[in-house]
Amino acid sequence: MGKILTVRLARLVATLFAVSLLTFLLVEQLPGDPVTALLPPEALHDLATIERIRAELQLDDPAIVRYGRWVGDALQGDLGKSYITDQRVADAIRDRIPVTMELALLATVIAAVLAVPIGAFSAYREGGRFDRILSGFTTAALSIPAFVAAIFFIWLFTLKFNWLPSTGWNRITDKGVIANLKTAILPASALALAPLAINARLIRADMIGTLKEDYVLSARAKGLRDRYILMRHALRPSALTAITVFGLQLGSLIGGTVVIETIFALPGLGTRLISGIYQRDVMMIQGIVLFIATVYVVVNTIVDLLYLALDPRIRRQ
Amino acid sequence: MERDSFLRFKRPLVAGTKPREAKSGGLLAAFHDMPIVVKIALFWLLFIVTAAIYARIDRIFGQALPLQDPFHQPFLFGEASPVEGPSSAHILGTDVLSRDTFSRLLHGAWVSLAVAVTVVVFGIVFGGFIGAFVGYVRGRSEAVVMSSLDVVLAFPPLILLLALVSIYKVRSLTLIALVFGVLSIPTYVRIARASTLALASREFVQAAEAIGTKRRSILFREIIPNIMPALFAYALISAGFVIVIEGTLSYLGLSVQIPEPTWGNMINEGRRDIRQTIMPIFWPGLFLTLTVVSLNMLGDWVQQRVAVRSSAL
Numbered sequence: 001m002g003k004i005l006t007v008r009l010a011r012l013v014a015t016l017f018a019v020s021l022l023t024f025l026l027v028e029q030l031p032g033d034p035v036t037a038l039l040p041p042e043a044l045h046d047l048a049t050i051e052r053i054r055a056e057l058q059l060d061d062p063a064i065v066r067y068g069r070w071v072g073d074a075l076q077g078d079l080g081k082s083y084i085t086d087q088r089v090a091d092a093i094r095d096r097i098p099v100t101m102e103l104a105l106l107a108t109v110i111a112a113v114l115a116v117p118i119g120a121f122s123a124y125r126e127g128g129r130f131d132r133i134l135s136g137f138t139t140a141a142l143s144i145p146a147f148v149a150a151i152f153f154i155w156l157f158t159l160k161f162n163w164l165p166s167t168g169w170n171r172i173t174d175k176g177v178i179a180n181l182k183t184a185i186l187p188a189s190a191l192a193l194a195p196l197a198i199n200a201r202l203i204r205a206d207m208i209g210t211l212k213e214d215y216v217l218s219a220r221a222k223g224l225r226d227r228y229i230l231m232r233h234a235l236r237p238s239a240l241t242a243i244t245v246f247g248l249q250l251g252s253l254i255g256g257t258v259v260i261e262t263i264f265a266l267p268g269l270g271t272r273l274i275s276g277i278y279q280r281d282v283m284m285i286q287g288i289v290l291f292i293a294t295v296y297v298v299v300n301t302i303v304d305l306l307y308l309a310l311d312p313r314i315r316r317q
Numbered sequence: 318m319e320r321d322s323f324l325r326f327k328r329p330l331v332a333g334t335k336p337r338e339a340k341s342g343g344l345l346a347a348f349h350d351m352p353i354v355v356k357i358a359l360f361w362l363l364f365i366v367t368a369a370i371y372a373r374i375d376r377i378f379g380q381a382l383p384l385q386d387p388f389h390q391p392f393l394f395g396e397a398s399p400v401e402g403p404s405s406a407h408i409l410g411t412d413v414l415s416r417d418t419f420s421r422l423l424h425g426a427w428v429s430l431a432v433a434v435t436v437v438v439f440g441i442v443f444g445g446f447i448g449a450f451v452g453y454v455r456g457r458s459e460a461v462v463m464s465s466l467d468v469v470l471a472f473p474p475l476i477l478l479l480a481l482v483s484i485y486k487v488r489s490l491t492l493i494a495l496v497f498g499v500l501s502i503p504t505y506v507r508i509a510r511a512s513t514l515a516l517a518s519r520e521f522v523q524a525a526e527a528i529g530t531k532r533r534s535i536l537f538r539e540i541i542p543n544i545m546p547a548l549f550a551y552a553l554i555s556a557g558f559v560i561v562i563e564g565t566l567s568y569l570g571l572s573v574q575i576p577e578p579t580w581g582n583m584i585n586e587g588r589r590d591i592r593q594t595i596m597p598i599f600w601p602g603l604f605l606t607l608t609v610v611s612l613n614m615l616g617d618w619v620q621q622r623v624a625v626r627s628s629a630l
Contacts, residue, residue, distance in 0.1 A: 011467075018468040029484045136354075139617075143609035145561040147568055148584065148602040155595050255473025259565050273476075274569060277483040289472075289480050297471045 004308065012301045019293045020074070024067045027286045035059065038083050057083075070286070079287035084279050089287035092272055099169055099268035100261070102180075104253040106188035111195035112246050118196075119203025120230050126208055138197035147259045150190035154263070157186060167265040187264045191257065195249045202245060206238035244307050251299030255292050347622075355618045358611035365608055369426035376424065385417035387424045387578050402596070412597045413589050421578035422604055428572075428579045429608065432494045432563045433556040439498035440505035440555060445548050447502070448509025449540050453517055454532070463510075466503040474500070475562060482571045490573050493566075497559055508551050512544040546623040553616030557609040564605050580605045 035053050036044060043049055054060055058069070073080065079089035118138075122131040158166035164186055170179035210216065211234055219229045258270035265271070269288055276284035351359070375382040385407065392415035402410045409418040451459045469477070481496050482488070516522060517540070525535050566572040567581030575582050580601040587597030 014464075015467055015471050019471050022468060022472075023480070026480045026484065139613060140606070140610060143557065143561075143613050144606045145564055145609070147565055148605060151584065151588070151591075151598055152595075152602065155591060155598075159592060252473055255476045258475055258479070259569065262569065273479065277479060277571070280483075285480065285483065289476055292476050293472045296473050300471075 005305065008301060008305060012297065015297055016294060017071075019297060020071055020290055021067065023286055023289045023293065024063075024070060027282050027289075028063060030280060030282055030285075074287075074290065079290070080283040082276075082281050082284045084281045084284075089283055092284065093269065093287060093291055096267060096269045096272055098171070099266055100254060100257050100270065102184060103188055103191065103257050103261070103266065103268060104250055106184055107191035107253055108195065108246055108250045110188055110192040111199055111249065112242075114192075115196050115199035115203055116235070116242075118200040120207055120235065122200070122204040123207035123211060123234075124226070124230055126204075131204075134200070138200050141193045141197040144193065146190050146194065146256070147263055149193050150187065150260055150263045153186050153190055169264075169266045169268075183264075183266075187257075187260045187266060191253060191260050195253070198249075199242065199245060203235075203238055203242060206241060207234050210234045210237050240307070240310055243310075244303055247299060247303035247306065251296045251303070254295050254299075350622075351618060355614050358614040361607055361611045362615065365426050365604075366430060368423045369430040372420070372423035373427045376427075384423065385420040387416055387421040388576055389417075390415050409600050410596055412583065413586055418583075418597065418600050421583060422580070422600060425578040425580045425583060425601065426604070426608075428490060428567075428577075429560045429563060429605075431490055432497050433560055435494035435498040436501045436559045437552045437556055440501050441545075441548050441552060444502040444505025445509045445541065445544065448506040448511075449513045449536060449544060451506070452510035452513030453536055453540055459510075462506070466506055469500070469503050470507075475565065478562065478566065479571065482566065488572060488574050490577075493563070493572055497563065501555055501559060504555065505548060505551065508547055509544050512547045513540055516540055516543055546619075550616055550620040550623050553612050553619060557612035557616065560605070560612070561609055 035050055035057070038053070039050070058066065061069075070080065077090055079093070081088050082092070118134055122134050125131055154166045157164045164182055166186070169183045170176075172180045207230075216229060216234060219233055220226075254269075257268060258273060260266075261268040261270035262274055269292065272284065273288045273292075275281075276288065348356070348359075371382065372384065375384050380386045391411075404410070407417045407419065409422070412418050412421065447462065451462045478496070478500060481500070482493070522535060522539050525539055526532075563572055563579070564581035564584075567579040568585045570582065570585065572581060573579050575586070583601040584598050584605075587595075587601070591598065
């Protein structure tokens with residue numbers, strides 16, 4: 001077990017380095033000189049100033065050196081400063097993490113909480129009308145793109161019914177949980193549609209198998225109520241796959257919030273990344289992409305290891 | 318009675334007779350096997366493909382065919398008004414700049430089609446071959462390929478795409494399709510390799526090796542034809558996924574640029590008048606959703622058939 005752990009951790013570190021290298025190389029390719037983007041047009045023919053700024057920012061060093069410096073700084077928590085807004089990248093990320101995190105978490109929770117009853121009941125009444133309607137619903141929910149669902153929700157709940165706001169974000173620290181939820185529920189629901197459908201299908205498929213097991217039959221023979229059997233006995237074996245899937249979804253949702261944040265104008269990582277892309281803000285793009293990719297890789301590794309720890313069968317391979 | 322729709326074999330009417338093997342009839346028999354919703358999905362996809370090609374041909378020949386010009390704004394000539402409802406001239410109405418919605422939808426279909434086809438072709442041809450090679454030959458090439466793939470797959474797909482797309486200012490359809498194609502190869506490689514690993518230990522491969530067949534020959538004649546079904550099933554699902562991502566990208570303005578119509582940027586432009594009417598957003602959203610639903614349903618169905626067949630062997 002310890003050996004598997006060390007191997008996995010070593011792979012994690014190697015992957016993270018490769019990810020940072022790839023990010024750096026990608027952003028290197030961005031055309032345009034950061035200095036010309038920084039300076040006002042009048043200053044552009046003052047070659048001395050340009051040279052001075054380039055020396056200050058150490059832009060003329062070879063790529064390897066700059067990469068090494070960037071990674072070294074990053075490991076200490078310094079992701080550089082934006083050339084365009086002069087804000088420290090690490091600060092920008094720290095400001096915006098709570099929004100993105102809460103959005104991803106809320107979406108995962110909604111998807112998990114709703115998927116269980118839907119999947120369980122579909123499995124219970126397999127082939128029945130409820131099952132078929134829900135199967136159609138899950139296929140639709142899987143297929144509708146998140147941003148289309150988001151715009152539809154805005155149209156429905158803000159413009160038609162005026163129940164919920166369509167833009168902005170109330171921080172819990174500022175205005176309390178209820179106000180926060182009012183701004184968070186629409187984007188989280190739009191994000192949750194696809195994971196909800198996937199989880200419901202998974203739970204349904206798993207439980208159809210579980211319900212055929214002998215111990216379920218004996219529970220029924222004992223006279224236990226169906227709902228009790230469903231919730232206590234039939235769900236347990238699916239818990240393992242369910243947890244793995246939820247964990248993986250949480251990881252990928254962190255990157256997937258980008259568009260939803262843009263649509264709802266939430267002050268999260270996604271909007272900062274997009275505005276960085278529009279402005280060619282090299283350091284910001286680099287920093288945010290590295291951060292998101294790192295979280296994604298780490299979460300996936302944790303889920304992998306958790307799965308290994310929970311399912312003894314895998315360990316023996 | 319089992320209401321198991323996953324069973325491909327029909328029950329024999331008389332005990333002892335062979336169950337009818339549906340696939341032995343070929344494509345037509347496979348078509349008859351489809352549940353009705355999958356048939357509808359197939360027809361929708363055929364419609365979209367035909368419409369996209371029609372619009373493309375129309376474009377190539379300078380709007381010669383009977384289809385409205387997707388760039389013409391009749392409002393400027395006092396003919397139609399923006400965000401009009403359906404009429405005889407404009408089947409699905411007009412968009413925010415009074416351009417014909419239906420024609421723009423068809424031209425946008427071409428963009429989605431081009432990207433999806435590129436992804437599928439790149440995936441099956443390059444991904445399938447690399448995966449099969451790496452899965453059969455194994456050794457050092459496998460380690461190298463799989464670890465490099467792990468790095469690409471370590472990024473959330475949209476983030477990597479955003480980073481790549483932000484590099485190039487020129488956003489031509491060819492470039493976008495190529496980027497999508499290249500980025501989807503890793504998952505195809507994984508699937509091909511997994512299928513190959515399962516196949517390589519089977520008797521017919523071992524038999525071929527025993528009689529001295531060259532490895533290259535085994536790869537092309539035994540292995541690759543047998544991983545095709547799994548690859549194809551995934552291809553349908555990945556086509557749907559890629560169409561959504563392209564839609565997301567063009568919604569953000571990072572794909573093919575306006576005034577070229579794509580379903581994504583039609584949705585973006587439609588936001589302007591959302592308080593008056595949702596129709597300019599509704600139609601591209603509907604087309605997007607229906608196309609992806611159809612691809613997913615078809616992909617699911619193919620996957621079921623493939624699963625039964627390989628486990629029956």
